[in-house]
Amino acid sequence: MKAHHSSDPSFNLSLPKLAISLLLGLSLYIFLSFFSLKTLYSPPPPSDDHDPLLTRITLLESPPDPLPEPTGLPHIVFGIGAAASKWSRRKEFIKLWWRPNFTRGYIFVDRRIHLSDPDKFPTLKVSQDTSKFGYTYRRGSRSALRMTRIVSEMVRMGLEDVRWYVMGDDDTVFFPDNLVRVLQKYDHNKMYYIGSNSETHMQNINFAYDMAFGGGGFAISYPLALAIEKMQDGCIQRYTGLYGSDDRIHACMAELGVPLTKEPGFHQFDVHGNLFGLLTAHPVAPLVTLHHLDIVDPIFPYMSRLQALQRLKVSTNIDSESVMQQSICYDSARNWTVSVSWGYVVQIIRGYVTPREMQRPSRTFFNWYKRDEPSSFSFNTRPFSKHPCETPYIYYLSNAEINQNTNVITSEYVHYQMPHPRCWWKAENPEKFHKVQVFKKPTDPHKWDEAPRRDCCRVLSTEKKSTVVIDVGECREGESIQPQY
Template sequence: MKSNAKDSEKLSTEGSLSKPMPYFVFLVFLVCIFYAVAFVYHPYSYTANPHQSEFVQFEIPSRPKPKSPDKTNLSHIVFGVAASGKQWSKRKSYIQQWWRPNETRGFVWLDEKVEAGADEKNLPPLKISGDTSQFKYNNSEGDRSAIRISRIISETLRLGMEDVRWFVMGDDDTVFFPDNLVRVLQKYDHNYYYYIGSLSESHLQNIHFSYNMAYGGGGIAISYPLAKALEKMQDMCIQRYPHLYGSDDRIQACMAELGVPLTIEKGFHQYDVYGNVFGLLAAHPIAPLVSLHHLDLVEPIFPNMNRVQALEQLKLPSEHDSAGLMQQSICYDQDRRWTISVSWGYTVQIFRGTIYAREMERPSRTFYNWYPKAGYTGYPFNTRPVNLKRCQKPFVYFISNATYNSQIDKTVTEYSSHRIPRMRCSWIKADPSQIDRVEVYKKPNPYLWDKPPRRNCCRILPSKNNGTMVIEVGDCKEDEIIVLR
């Protein structure tokens, strides 16, 4: 009986193990495995909302994009103007042409105290440069004031001004165009080392000093981090170059030791020339006009005016469209076979016959070389001779007025004939002498230099008055080229 009971119990147990697993248990097992795998390996989670039967994707939070810094504006620039006490009463009038009280920041650095005049409230604050008697200077042709001037940026930095991105230095006979200076500096990241300026108009000057040097009279712009680096080492650097002539070559020597090259911007003008700079201004490079230097050495830029009056005349158009100031456009009067050159805000020239754009964009040699014996071969840029033949001399018109017409959203600049004695021309061509006045219509474009540089185009418009030529200046149209058909 006992053995039968054990056998019966064993059979019962084995029988229960040998039976197949129920189907629903196996199904539940597979479903659990599926969801476990889906949860681990799939980037989705099942929603906890009982009314929502779809999968919702996890949103991975992205890093916030860094805010782009504000564009450089005039308040970010600090000027350091090198001045002489002996010249101050005369040259401060140049600074008054471009300084904007409550907008521009900076100082005039003098070698001695001067008597303050009533008009100096509209000028930068005056500072006296630090003593430089401990520095060696042994250039027999120069002046040791060059050491003082070379330290202007470092001395300005030590004043601890806030929110500075750029230091710009120039001379007391330099006129800046602040809005265009801002446009140039906006192209560069002020957080890096930048040494910006331009060369001399004299090849021999560049050979003698350096083709790697920004000429200080035309203006030098140095970014804030580079100014800090310069200030730390400049005094030691200056001691290594007692033989150098000026301030700007001392700055360049320190830049060489810092390993920072010159970034050339063609709108800074040193103007190492003599005489009449008309040819240079009438064929200005395709770049913003930033500065004009050596105003005491060249003739007034407008005839029948003194130097200060001429600069005031140039302010008329610059207040309406500073970006387009001095920009040359070239076009042709197809019917009368005339070549037209517009230096916007300055002058219009009419030539009989056809002069190709390649020639017109070269400055005519109305000026003299810094080294007279060098002649026209002494320029580091292309020039063309002044037309001496009676029929090829241009008819010149200088700006007389500038206004803005809000109805058509365009500036209207007027140019009056500059009458000079002329010999009779025998060409059987239309005579430009009948034109007394030129009107130029142009839409202001403060963002002109935010795009790749290109010369504006000009077009001759119909005129109801035979004595007036009407011209439109603006962006070139698609497929428009400068050619006489």
Template sequence: MKRNQKDSSGVSMIRPGGKLMIWLILFISITYIIYTLKIVSTSRPCQYLTFSETILQQRPQKKAVAGEHEATDLNHVVFGIAASSKLWKKRKEYIKIWYKPKKMRGYVWLDKEVTDAGDQENLPPIRISGDTSSFPYANKKGSRSAIRLSRIISETLKHLDSDSRKSVRWFVMGDDDTVFVTDNLIRVLRKYDHGQMYYIGSLSESHLQNIFFSYGMAYGGGGFAISYPLAVALSKIQDRCIQRYPALYGSDDRIQACMAELGVPLTKEQGFHQYDVHGNLFGLLAAHPVTPFVSMHHLDVVEPIFPNMTRVRSIKKLTTPMKLDSAGVLQQSICYDKYKSWTVSVSWGYAVQVFRGSFSPREMEMPSRTFLNWYKKADYTAYAFNTRPVSRNPCQKPFVFYMSGAKFDKQLNTTVSEYTRHRVPHPACRWEMTNPGEINTIVVYKKPDPHLWDRSPRRNCCRVLQTKRNNTLWINVGVCRAGEVTEVK
């Protein structure tokens, strides 16, 4: 065994390598102690994760997409308009009323090229539908064009490039004689998750039409909306699906048949209006359900909604209140003039009715039968909703006042709409009460309420204001106050 060397004084000497080893061991020991103390001070009790939590931790996080969480707007919607070259010259005037090329996206799908497309800058771009001659069609009462029209959503989707698709949330289908209130359309669509499969629309007003076709079908003339994921799923199966239904009549029942195969039911929104009726729409418009007014159809079938005007001009007239307060347009309010024993019904932006006597709200919210059913019969059992007769007693015939103008008063911060009496003969009445025929003009004050449909559905309240001018009636319309009830007085 080797011994340490000694110097001349007899003191043993340690080699330099051994001294370095001692310092290294000391450094490692101190570092280990510090690290151990740090772990102990920051440690937490053990937590046991559930199976679902473990999976969520393992799942890769989805990256946020720019604009993904912003509210749905018109730039997220693409319209597909079904049109015919034979009727294009006339029907395009309806599209001009509501379509705004700089704010909206969409296409008009025609069966063939048209020569009179000179004012195309005010309309959606025209596209020609693909050839459908290879698809079978066996319905003797219908037209093969139904197959072409049923493929509009799929063709519109395929027509969009990859960049355009990124911002699309909804495809909205309509006819060339469908007029949309686009602000209200957006209000309806915002209620739904565009990332899920939705098929949104409404039924026919005709009970028989719904029986013949389906109570689970969105009628295409009234318009309907399909979310982007559903449009993608539909486009993948639609051509195969169409092959299986050659006996169906139209395009909308073919779409509904494919929806059934996808397992997606109709989400009903009452504001989409097919208007499968004939005659005068007044009863329907004056008692609109408590829901946003989204669309109207069959404008060439029914009478103009304002008297003594063309159909196109009458719809253009309705756009004035739409611009002032789109959420409130056509919304009904019911109130009573207790001093004169009158019942007053306001369809804001359209018309006011004044009745002798007292009618309950339950009766007033039913449309009066100013129209015939789709088969041109005065059969009230043929409707898919409740109606009431125009008047049971000659003295109860309403005095109708149509909107003659509307504006926004900046000083009062409210809309002021004026309604002028429609001069038609009224039967003599011996009731001992003030005659509504003495009124020439009705003025309605209403503050714009863009958040009307963000709250739970409820009719607005109206109040008859007392004035000294006998030939003018003033009315205030607005959100019902606390404890305010529309009750017969």
């Protein structure tokens, strides 16, 4: 027989109790939930401590740390290797580029010499004794040992605020502003060994293609200089059979595992003769150094070597970044090829020579072994044309000045009188033009931070008789260098 709950008295009595229990539980749940929500959304009690959120906002609004100061000339210390026997004729090269009370550096000589005007030169230092080091190269000079140690001796001076040590010879002419522009591209807190090699294959083979040739100058970052100082004396002892100071530095670099970073503006100039072809087709890079200037011909005709370099300062003092930078353009009305090596020379050639050819140095020079062999150079060259109609008309810099109101540089170039054979071409004869006038604006200070590109030039129409007028500047959108046949 089934039981019926409705007839069970105990079941009927439990219903009110169950309802009361459920009601109390629900009330407690609502109370606790309300309390939790109030705690979650109510503001925190007052506190002496700062609000973390406000602290975070304050930190975000605080000014960022200042960027490090860009590398400048005061961050560079020069170490110049010199010999007392050659000082009288080479000191003028140093005086050309040294800036008293601004540039920092030392001249290291083999014995003490007298300076009548010491304020115009780096501080004179007699190199430390190197007699304890071995030197077994038969045809060399032990002076290579003391010059190798220039970097170590400077590090041991404990100089402050140094980012770069720069080495060179007493016949090396530096262009300090351009040196700064090159070094600014690199992090001085890293290990860098910056320079370039020789122009002659045999020199590179005898020494190394990945070695910075010392006469052309090279730069060593401060951390790398510290590392060299710690190991250089032992390194020197391991390479007694090497010839010079620069290949000893290179041997130590190899032990440290630091490769050469090549910059084409450092010029060793292991050549003889006339630098005209090399300078008029300078790489698209700032001109940093010139070496062997007491061996090659003066870079301007009818002048001494020193006078020629002083003439170059006319343009370097105005816009050193643009000096020797080549621009190529064409005058279709006259059938001319024009090449402007700004601040140095302008060439006018009858007919059309392609940009590919014009940017190759013409061989006005011989290699270090005084042979005219195209295959002996470590770059492409072209012969200096002997065709009666292709001989260039050359105009050398005579003056340059900047108009402060218009911010335009005007440079003038005067015709270099040299015999020209008779030409039967119909192209207009440049001989009747005695002067070339070039207008340009100062170089953009960020030019060398960007991808390298030649400037463009344009031959302008003018009513000036016997004068060719040219505009040089950044290439416009869509502009290219092409002859108009």
